[in-house]
Amino acid sequence: xxxxxxxxxxxxxxxxxxxxxxxxxxxxxxxxxxxxxxxxxxxxxxxxxxxxxxxxxxxxxxxxxxxxxxxxxxxxxxxxxxxxxxxxxxxxxxxxxxxxxxxxxxxxxxxxxxxxxxxxxxxxxxxxxxxxxxxxxxxxxxxxxxxxxxxxxxxxxxxxxxxxxxxxxxxxxxxxxxxxxxxxxxxxxxxxxxxxxxxxxxxxxxxxxxxxxxxxxxxxxxxxxxxxxxxxxxxxxxxxxxxxxxxxxxxxxxxxxxxxxxxxxxxxxxxxxxxxxxxxxxxxxxxxxxxxxxxxxxxxxxxxxxxxxxxxxxxxxxxxxxxxxxx
Amino acid sequence: xxxxxxxxxxxxxxxxxxxxxxxxxxxxxxxxxxxxxxxxxxxxxxxxxxxxxxxxxxxxxxxxxxxxxxxxxxxxxxxxxxxxxxxxxxxxxxxxxxxxxxxxxxxxxxxxxxxxxxxxxxxxxxxxxxxxxxxxxxxxxxxxxxxxxxxxxxxxxxxxxxxxxxxxxxxxxxxxxxxxxxxxxxxxxxxxxxxxxxxxxxxxxxxxxxxxxxxxxxxxxxxxxxxxxxxxxxxxxxxxxxxxxxxxxxxxxxxxxxxxxxxxxxxxxxxxxxxxxxxxxxxxxxxxxxxxxxx
Numbered sequence: 001x002x003x004x005x006x007x008x009x010x011x012x013x014x015x016x017x018x019x020x021x022x023x024x025x026x027x028x029x030x031x032x033x034x035x036x037x038x039x040x041x042x043x044x045x046x047x048x049x050x051x052x053x054x055x056x057x058x059x060x061x062x063x064x065x066x067x068x069x070x071x072x073x074x075x076x077x078x079x080x081x082x083x084x085x086x087x088x089x090x091x092x093x094x095x096x097x098x099x100x101x102x103x104x105x106x107x108x109x110x111x112x113x114x115x116x117x118x119x120x121x122x123x124x125x126x127x128x129x130x131x132x133x134x135x136x137x138x139x140x141x142x143x144x145x146x147x148x149x150x151x152x153x154x155x156x157x158x159x160x161x162x163x164x165x166x167x168x169x170x171x172x173x174x175x176x177x178x179x180x181x182x183x184x185x186x187x188x189x190x191x192x193x194x195x196x197x198x199x200x201x202x203x204x205x206x207x208x209x210x211x212x213x214x215x216x217x218x219x220x221x222x223x224x225x226x227x228x229x230x231x232x233x234x235x236x237x238x239x240x241x242x243x244x245x246x247x248x249x250x251x252x253x254x255x256x257x258x259x260x261x262x263x264x265x266x267x268x269x270x271x272x273x274x275x276x277x278x279x280x281x282x283x284x285x286x287x288x289x290x291x292x293x294x295x296x297x298x299x300x301x302x303x304x305x306x307x308x309x310x311x312x313x314x315x316x317x318x319x320x321x322x323x324x325x326x327x
Numbered sequence: 328x329x330x331x332x333x334x335x336x337x338x339x340x341x342x343x344x345x346x347x348x349x350x351x352x353x354x355x356x357x358x359x360x361x362x363x364x365x366x367x368x369x370x371x372x373x374x375x376x377x378x379x380x381x382x383x384x385x386x387x388x389x390x391x392x393x394x395x396x397x398x399x400x401x402x403x404x405x406x407x408x409x410x411x412x413x414x415x416x417x418x419x420x421x422x423x424x425x426x427x428x429x430x431x432x433x434x435x436x437x438x439x440x441x442x443x444x445x446x447x448x449x450x451x452x453x454x455x456x457x458x459x460x461x462x463x464x465x466x467x468x469x470x471x472x473x474x475x476x477x478x479x480x481x482x483x484x485x486x487x488x489x490x491x492x493x494x495x496x497x498x499x500x501x502x503x504x505x506x507x508x509x510x511x512x513x514x515x516x517x518x519x520x521x522x523x524x525x526x527x528x529x530x531x532x533x534x535x536x537x538x539x540x541x542x543x544x545x546x547x548x549x550x551x552x553x554x555x556x557x558x559x560x561x562x563x564x565x566x567x568x569x570x571x572x573x574x575x576x577x578x579x580x581x582x583x584x585x586x587x588x589x590x591x592x593x594x595x596x597x598x599x600x601x602x603x604x605x606x607x608x609x610x611x612x613x614x615x616x617x618x619x620x621x622x
Contacts, residue, residue, distance in 0.1 A: 041465070065461055073498035076451045080458020083393075083443060084466075088458075104451055104495070112436055112445045 027052025397452020450493025
């Protein structure tokens, strides 16, 4: 059953569940962060509307910088602005930022220790029809490997809004992973959010859980659907791991101890992603059998989000299969 | 502000001392770059001992001008100049490139926080300087809409000619031109060499001044070893309100040591003890003009 303490959206399993793009939550959060602190500025690489930076630009035209299609410049200009006391948010598609400008992020932002916030929209395979060039499924791997970088992958628009507001205040470089398409809203305004804190979303109603599922991003909804469908048959516990780095090791280890089996679910390459982060932690502290749901050494392609998620084995049924094979 | 004859002599002596320190440092470090640092010693001298608004005893001063060294590999000249200007002791220069030294092989703010940026990978310094200049103008705009935007901090980016091969350099040049960053000055060390050879063989840059002009910059070309010309160029840049300024400084790589001058092979190696002895003798006797070496 859903964790009542988190005040989650009780209608999340309804057919007509409210669906909002995660990137929209970022756009709202950015405006709020701008209201909270006059030092917050935004820079965009010719994707102002698509990245939802538009609202900030309209509200604070003097604090917005249009960089043009130049993501390497985007990252380093932001570093320079941070050196003058600004808190810059840079926005583009994840494939180009942090994709194309990785070295600039590594050297001019993280090595320089400048609190630049990188918002990568259109992450994951569910970008859909644009095809593989625009589907960032390596971004978690390349950001979490950089020292000082905090990596957040919100599960819905509301969590994205909270993550954006929190990122503006935390004083470090942050990568916020955003998705393009509308996805189910699972949290509410009242759901707590803290960078670095995992949340238990679903617990068995009667028995001890046989499998622990750790999900990040919009696929959390698929994991919860799987848990609900198996309720009373195979009991599982589902964790929302919004902050991938720093990893909430305590919560991850506790779940492994409780269940003895872990499945990770992410819209990302299996190698180097959130599942790898969990495996690094458990291999060291409490090794248990694991399964990894994600893209397995392939690039994406055109299709609807649902078609692609099914094709690459990340849907509800794939999660149920993984649970059955482990339990 | 014109330089007096006495001031020019004083500045030349400082530049010579900086060159001596560069040779001392590289000899001790046994690795590093020789030609670029020697070639840029005169420009660094003018900047830190004449042009800059800064206070070595109060490096965090908010109103200070900012210096971004983009081509981090010439950091021996930055470190030597900062030491002679009073940021830290000249003695510390001998720790260059050593374990736990504040003077890392390429500048790193974690180790030496008074640096404005860490640098090394080419082509990103100008972008950071552009960001600083935009932020400075933004503050002026937010603070007082009627501000002339002329009283703010000035941002100086020192960069190499070779790093103009990097596409990112041109992204930054475009953006600075678009935003009319009058508070930004880029100084190009036009020494015509890069690691693999002469710039015009590796990747021709000419006509360099036309390129920058086409990107909406105000271009000044100077002899990078003429103290008056360099100082004048920095002053002139302050009077340009509609554009960023680029100073294309024609320098001689290895300047000050005849054996090293104009030879690209000195780009990335340090002198051995014999070569250092010869170089120091030349610098300490001002090219043989004085008989007894001064320390």
